[in-house]
Amino acid sequence: MADPMKIRATVQGDVADVRVLMAHPMETGQRKQGGKPVPLHFIQTITAQLNGKTVFSADISQAISRNPVFAFKVKGAKAGDKITVTWKDNKGESRTDETTIRGGS
């Protein structure tokens, strides 16, 4: 099981700033270890929901850096709202984590 994501969501006015850090090797299939190529292993799809409604989603390639970081912004969010993020990789592994939006300072 992959390590949990770190999700930080803060709201300024009515715009939530969401930052997600995923723990994943994002192997390109081009790297070698002990002379043998390390097989492709990377996140392919990401979905983010605000209170259960999809707001942001992505299809990505192995060119995304190891331990991927993404940020996006959602209008119409408020402190206390729930952000849920799911990723799925090419081996069928997946992970879902959630956080509560915090008020900005």
Place this chain on the structure above:
Amino acid sequence: MQQSRRSVVRAGGALALFAALGGALLRPGRALAAWNKSAFEAKSAVDAMRALGMANAEESKDIEIRAPDIAENGAVVPIDITSNIPGTTSISVFLEKNPFPYTGTFDFAAGAMPFVHLRAKLGESTPVRVVVAAVGKFYTTAKEVKVTIGGCGG
């Protein structure tokens, strides 16, 4: 011959868009359900854009790409993209000189703003090409990023 192939490509794009709109109505979120294998496996940005039906994107100054001019470490290059085109529904990224240029598509729905921050691996200096989908049309711009140490070999 060339002409008919073009129109097929264009029709394909229109169809994809139609499917995307239909999908969005039925099920918010991932508009096109399948991860586009042929686009991700394309070895040139042009072929990838064709596989995504975006080959006819027109140049636009309303897309902002914020990325370093020179990246010391190609393994982690931060890229911020903002579209100022009204009705933007997705942002796609192509790292033209990477072995597989198509890096991803980010879809926005239900209040998400047309902005994304990502960190990518650049094998060598490359134009970072962005294609924005907005109200059935595609717009594009690119920014060159110079890499001093590549990020793909590990």
